Amino acid sequence: MRVLFVNAFHYLRGGVERTCLDESRWLAAAGHEVAHFAIRDPRNLPSPTAGYFAPPADFGEGAPVLRQLAQLPRALWSRPAAAAMERLLAAFRPDIAHVHAPSRYLTPSVLRPLERARVPVVMTLHDYKPWCTNRILFAHGAPCERCRGGAHWHALAIGCVQGSRLKSAIGAAEAYLHDWIGAYRAVRRWIAPSRFVAEKTAELGLDRAKVRVLAHGVERAAPGVAPGSLPEGRFVLFAGRLTVDKGVRLLPAIAAKLAPVPVVVAGDGALSSWLAREGGPGVRQLGHLADESLAAVMRRAGAVIVPSLFYETFGYAAAEPMADGRPVVAARIGALPELVEHEATGLLADPGDAEGFAGLTKRALDDPAAARWGEEARRRIEEQCAPRRHVEGLLAIYREAIGG
Secondary structure (H helix, E strand, O other): OEEEEEOOOOOOOOHHHHHHHHHHHHHHHOOOEEEEEOEOOOOOOOOOOHHHOEOOOOOOOOOOHHHHHHOHHHHHOOHHHHHHHHHHHHHOOOOEEEEOOOHHHHOHHHHHHHHHOOOOEEEEOOOOOOOOOOOOOEEOOEEOOOOOOOOOHHHHHHOOOOOOHHHHHHHHHHHHHHHHHOOOOOEEEEEEOOHHHHHHHHHHOOOHHHEEEOOOOOOOOOOOOOOOOOOOOOOEEEEOOOOHHHOHHHHHHHHHHHOOOOEEEEOOOOOHHHHHHHOOOOEEEEEOOOHHHHHHHHOOOOEEEEOOOOOOOOOHHHHHHHHOOOOEEEEOOOOHHHHOOEOOOEEEEOOOOHHHHHHHHHHHHHOOOHHHHHHHHHHHHHHHOOHHHHHHHHHHHHHHHHHO
């Protein structure tokens, strides 16, 4: 089968790219012909279709306002990206296009050339972008569904896009435009990485009959060399993006209650400097780590915490340590309880409850049952998220979309 993967970025940037690149690699290893479409970027990985990628863009939080305003038409509906897709389709005709997260770097404009060329499209629900202006149904420290039913003006009212009224206004305009023109009408099947996402998007208006639940594949990374700055004794690990929605502001309070066991933090993000100031002696920041180094740190951790405050669509931060047999303490929110079953594959705490997290983390460190939870977690991830099983599920969805 000839598969075209469409995603804004073609380098490992986060969980979306992890999924996209893993699927691409696994399908190629199974004998399928794989191509890619993204924006041009010096960090991109090699691809046979890299010459057809869309022109670069910059909509990051640190991008100058004037530059972002100059790119505004592209953020709403990217004609350059659509034109680049047209050129690619003239050279490479896929059997199926698998869209991940086009975001405002590509926009859903890239779906129109696929629709005109009669290329079947499937799309993975990594977030809630078709219904939520800031993508994650989260604003000002809590889950948010104010824009439900297409009331996108709420985004401007509360300034939920990168904390900016201007960016929120642009996001609301983008959302109204996409609703008006049916931006996602070409998608024949939607892939939900959890039952939670399938049901939540149905509540938001997606046709449930077009949704198929398929957990992301998880592959254990080969451990490399752990950083020399790791504590000598036991420690607790947080690995992920340092942002409010990931529960990072809870870490100082959790660490204070776990002392003298430190909380080791692997990752970077908007709250990195804040955590360095507020974390206290119980928080040790390692910054961003390569996969191999993170795997080595994970295998030495006494427990792993995932204190997310938003509706996680899957939860690599829980699934990866579970695949390694680590005891995980996660927030009872979004898709996380589908991975972490309380007192069976880990422990669940109420989201936002730092004291509860600390108490359960102490239990994960000291309870003899934690070893059993870790082994059951490993077995469950191997059963539900094995790459081979994931590829079989993908191909079944692809065939269904082609037939449809």
